Amino acid sequence: MAHLYGYPDIGRFGLGHSMLAWARCEVWCRENNARMLGPRWLRPRIGPYLRRERDRREYFKLFTNEGYLGEPWRTVLLASARKVSADTADPLAYTGHTVVVFKNTVASNFEKHFHEVRGHGPMLYDAFRRITRKKYLPQALGSPFVAVHVRLGDFTRFDPNRVEAGTHNNRLPIEWYCDSLVALRRGLGMDMPARVFSDGSDPDLLPLLGLPDVRRADDAESVTHMLEMAQASVIIGAGSNFNLWAAFFAQVPRITYPGQAIVTVNDDPSREISFRASGSLPDMFVEHVKRQFLPEAGSSCAIAQSS
Template identity: 35%
Template sequence: MFTWARCLTAAKQNDWQLIWPTWQSFKPKNWRMNPYDHRTYSDLFNPTETYVTGLRKPLYLARHRWVPELYAKENKVTPGSVVEFRGMEDMFAPFRYDHKLVYRELLRIARPQHLGAFEDPNLAPIAIHVRRGDFANRSSYEDIINTHNSMLPIEWYVEALQAVRSATGQNTSAYVFSDGTDAELKPLLELPFVNRADFGSGLGDMLGLARSRLLIASGSTFSMWGSFLGQVPTIWHPGKILQQLLLEHPEHEIEWARGDGLPAWVADILLNDPVK
């Protein structure tokens, strides 16, 4: 999605024609370590009229000169060129300020079966994203803080939710989004008014995160996408804010360690009615 979002915003800025991406992916590691979501991306999106599709796509790719994305940024691209976008370098930075464009276009191309979060009239105010699957269990707290793709202790999520509830003075309801098993999530799921959410796919769950009013995040780009798309106030584990994602209220994006207090805005956003 990083590649697509960079391409989308560059095309908008330069008045380029979009070619429908090749979304399909197969990575054996995902099948071995993440049975919840193999991330093949084969059934998530449908193209709109904005994109070059069908037989025209291979014809465009075969007939025109390809230039790398970096070259296109630094040089004038001649008409008829194909600009190639790859990878997730700089993550959200290239399109951070184009948030509305990216979110709107993602909803336009998402297949209807992945939009279940928008049909739920009683979505829990708090979303908790617990990443397990392909994340590694580190041997020390320092390793968790300093190493990417680290599994966070389930106790951190539990205490973060308890701290939020203490700040609001009530058992605010929460949805848990996770690729972990019920046994792994048991300490969370045993808390009152905590339920597991499942909107049918990774994309559906990501959009569910985006609709929440407060996100207790894992240290993953999945959590980052949920926070970015919905501009959701987010609580991160220490060491896990990789980029600032919130535009209007960057102060609503914090790292929180077990035992710390929480700023007043946490209660404010959960106790006050959201702006319609």
């Protein structure tokens, strides 16, 4: 009789990148009635210290492996069972103890593998909250807000040609975030409060923080910020898989710069748009945002009454 296991080998990537192997394995194990071996979250990283980043990426502090097989069984199975790559695995050929291993790739990780988890956002949201240590779960934020995710840190200088061609890890101009927020508020007919989630300094973010009713999110661990963004009514995001997960988990409408969405994460593609910071937002997208925080109101008049 075959005993089937899945193992997410998350590697030493950032949180958003690491999570795809975990998510693929979670979905696959449920669909194949397999036991999942807990990820090894303890992966020492020196880069964040050398770059003096706000986030030290000490993920072992943030997560448990509740619901998964942990030590000593993880080590025993990884040492003794037959291991096959998830990319070549054939469920009909499994014999004995088999561990199917899911790995992240350095390049095009989401382009290659995100289709394996698409449509499972709410389930993975629950699973992710389950393994997040309780002290890092955010409080319910209640009131509708715009999440603005500004990634700076280890991203490179902005090059519009490379960015629009789909090259990621580029800093977007702060003015783009400002213009996107202004266009969104104009479409909604109200100045919805905005929270800025960023690894940048206040001087870096000054034009954005100077807009009405815009403030930084409280200091917190990366996982807390990701789960807070999942409570937003809409996300204006850098080309980063960090805000990608927040939008995917809760199916939050998302605005990205052209070429920077990475992949579409909303089940309904019209809930995501690219915006060049000129003109107005599509009416359908604005209606999606309205329904996100006023689910029973499908018309602009409900917005007018509440503002």
